[in-house]
Amino acid sequence: MLAAVLVMLVLALMLGLVLGYSAIRFKVEGDPLVGKIDAILPQTQCGQCGYPGCKPYATAIANGEADINQCPPGGEAGMRALADLLGVEPRPMNEEHGVSKPKSVAVIDENVCIGCTLCIQACPVDAILGAAKHMHTVIASECTGCELCVAPCPVDCIVMVPLQESVANWKWRYPVHTIKQVA
Amino acid sequence: MISRLLKLNGGVHPPEHKLESTSRGIAAVPLAQTLVLPLRQHVGNLPKILVQPGEHVLKGQQLAEAVGSISAAVHAPTSGVIVSIEDQLIPHPSGLPDVSITLKADGEDRWMERKPVDWRNTERLQLVAGLRESGIVGMGGAAFPTQIKLRPGGGSGIKTLIINGAECEPYITCDDVLMRERADEIVKGIVIANYILAPERIIVGIEDNKPEAVQAMREACAKSDVRMDVIVVPTLYPSGDARRLAAILTGIEVPSDKRSSDAGLQVFNVATMMALYRYLELGETVVSRIVTVTGNVARPGNFEVPLGTPMGTLLEAAGGTLPNTNELIMGGPMMGFSLPSNDVPVIKATNCIIAGAPLLFPAPPPALACIRCARCAEACPVSLQPQELYWFAKSQNLEKAREYNLFDCIECGCCSYVCPSNIPLVQYYRFAKSEIIAQDKAKEAANLARERNEFRLSRIEREKQERAAKHAQRAAGAKAENAGDTSDADEAKKVAIAAAMERAKAQKEEAPPKNTDNISETAQAEIAAIDARRAEQKNAEQEN
Known part of the structure; x- marks a missing residue:
């Protein structure tokens, strides 16, 4: 009887030490869930969700402050991926935060640009090039299509x-079966 | 030479239909008036255009140069004038237009100065670097730039050089007739590849349905100083796939995440070898290729076609299409695709054009449900599980499809061919593949955007801190002045004020020159006279 209790105690002590050590040794910096959510978000940094970027939105979701259906660029597919990750039911997109649009890039009409640098300050990914009183232009390959430069x-x-479909980005279509009409 | 061949897993025996187009030799095609040269004729980066509309170019002249490591040059297939550089329909399954150079032939077909290379006395690396300007790509249809595959890198590590003359797909006979008629040129090309790669062994693999080609290649090989073995492989589709053929001939299965060269193998098409010979020994860049024209045409055959020739011209050379022709297929019936129009040009990857008719290629009956018979798995030459891939692709469960090695699929179409339910399996795999590729690209772009956004935020934060630090410093300075207890600061200030006053004084003394200082004597005299008059006038006024 006593021996059994002792064995259990010693075991508990040893396991407790191992667990305590690994809790310190293998401590994970930050919230890994935020990173996982952030990886699903499209990184448009458009702020349509009501947060100042994808990371803040991811943090808000992780803290349970925001819903998963507030990201129009991620669309239905993004919402489903988030639902999968968090183990919650998918829900319809919240139209208050805008509707999903095809991916676009910003184009500056260089004849009209006055070189005010306001768009450069607005761009979340530094995709606009230019200087004060000099023409600006958008680096198309870096533009996320967030539209934040349009308003200022x-x-x-x-x-x-x-974005137009071209030979470079063309995709094979889903095979469609023709259904025979039966009178 | 006795060599045990590996038996290919799976594979199918579709009707060959090769006899129709082999009865005639390689014929020429009348030169078209206008040639369209798409920039996208190969795998890799788009080349950079070197010419402008209105420019006159000679046959073989470089029109666009290779950009980056994986890319190929484009050359003028005949002499003429560049008419335009704009988007035109190209032979691509998308049926979308892409950047092309349009050349109007002047009818002279005049070559530029051809500069053969003394390759035997040239450094290998230099030789391969020079191939960037040749425009040579894999002529079997894959169109991968050849200079990449020939990169020797000191000891190339290539033990076996395999020359692919298998040509397993039905209808296509361009390599067959090429081997029959131009075996010598092919062998000369192989000799050059042998010099560059220095392999231990060279094997020419040809399917047993081409006895004439085997005969011709054996004779040509016998004449060469370099030893090469012509090995006949059993006819079975798709043993002409580079990795399948390598496995059959050497028994080495290249792992899917490795290149053939990592396993000491390198595979080239016979036409690629001929192009290599022509470029180095004759100085001719890639301006034409052999194309099989067959199917529902009056006189099926093989033609040497200048690149950029419209398909229509080519079909006319084959006697025109017969009635009931309802589509034009580029490539073979197993792996080819429908062309969007008769006007699209012949490109480097065009090995065969088939005029399709309902009788030749009846529309497939409607697809039925999968009955899990696993015939597709038996037919799959790369030992995949096509039925599983089908489920995953159909339900768009793309990650799962990737896990089941979707990207090892060579899209040969054996599974679709044997499917008793007529399911278009390959179409599903193609869809899933391009969807996964697009998603990966989007992911990459998102990662880049995240990185740039994080950098921007950290930069803004840093600037803010720097500003704050500066403010703090200034505030500290102002406080010190107000307190006036540090004589050091006062002293420094006094010295600074004194220095500033000194500077102002010096500046005053060094007064700027008047605009009257450096003028000619006559002008000075004039000014003096005017001043005198003014003084007189003043005096007069005062007197009055």
Whole structure:
């Protein structure tokens, strides 16, 4: 009887030491859930979700402050991926935060641009190039299509152009079966 | 030479239909008036255009140069004038237009100065570097830039050089007739590849349905100083796939995440070898290729076609299409795709054009449900589980499809061919593959955006701190002045004020020159006279 109790006690002590040691030794910095959520978000940094970027939104979701259906660029697929990750039911997209649009890039009309640098300050990914009183231009390959540069422009010279399908980005279609009409 | 061949897993025996186009030799095609040269004729980066509309170019002249490591140059297939550089329909399954150079032939077909290379006395690396300008790509249809595969890198590590003359797909006979008629040129090309790669062994693999080609290649090989073995492999689709053929001939299965060269193998198509010979020994860049024209045409055959020739011209050379032709297929019936129009040009990857008709290729009956018979798994030459991949692709469970090695699929179409339910399996795999590739690209872009956003935030934070530090410093300075207890600061200030006053004084003394200082004597005299008049006038006024 006593021996059994002792054995259990010693075991508990040893395991407790191992657990305590590993809790310190293998401590995970930050919240890994935020990183996982952030990896699913499209990184457009558009702020349509109501948070100042994808990471803050991810943090808010992880803390249970925000819903998973507030990211229009991620769309239905992104929402489903988040639902999968968090183990919650998928729900319809919240239209208050905007609707999903095809991916676009910003284009500056260089004849109209006055070089005010307001768009450069607005761009969350430093994709606009230019200097004060000099023409600005968008680095198309870096542009996330967040539209944040459109509003600040005092001369309305920025337009969002949807990406066209080309030979380079063309995809094979889902095979469609033709259904025979039966009278 | 006795060599035991590995038996290919799976594979199918579709009707060959090769006799129709082998009865005639390689014929020429009348030169088209206008040639369209898409920049995208190979795997890799788009080349950079070197010419402008209105420029006159000679046959073989480089029109666009290779950009980056994986890319190939584009050359003028005949002499003429560049008409335009714009988007035109290209032979691509998308049916979308892409950047192309349009050349109007002047009818002279005049070559530029051809500069053969003395390859026997040239450094190998230099030789391979020079191939960037040759425009040579894999002529079997894959169109991978050849200079990458020939990169020797000191000891190339290539033990076996395999020359692919298998040509397993039905209808296609361009390599067959090439071997029959131009075996000598192919062998000369192999000799050059042998010099560059220095392999231990060279094998030419040809399927047993091409006895004439085997005969011709054996004779040509016998004449060469370099030893090469012509090995006949049993006819079975798709043994012409580079890795399948390598496995059959050497017994080495290249792991899917490795290149053939990592396993000491390198595989080249016979036409690629001929192109190599022509470039180095004759100085001719890639301006034409052999194309099989067959199917529902009056006189099926093989033609040497200048690149950029419209398909329509090619079909006319084959006697025109017969009635009921309803589509044009580029490539073979197993792996080819429908062309969007008769006007698209012949490119480096065009090995075969089949005029399709309902009788030749009846529309597939509607697909039925999968009955899990696993015939597709038996037919799969790369030992995948096509039925599983089908489920995953159909339900768009893409990660799972990737896990089941979707990317090892060579899209040969054996599974679709044997499917008793007529399910278009390959289409599903193609869809899943391109969807996964697009998702990966989006992920990469998102990672880049995240990185840039984080950098921007940290930069803004840093600037803020720097500003704050500066403010703090200034505030500390102002406080010190107000307190006036540090004589050091006062002293420094006094010295600074004194220095500033000194500077102002010096500046005053060094007064800027008047605009009257450096002028000619006559002008000075004039000014003096005017001043005198003014003084007189003043005097007069005062007197009055």
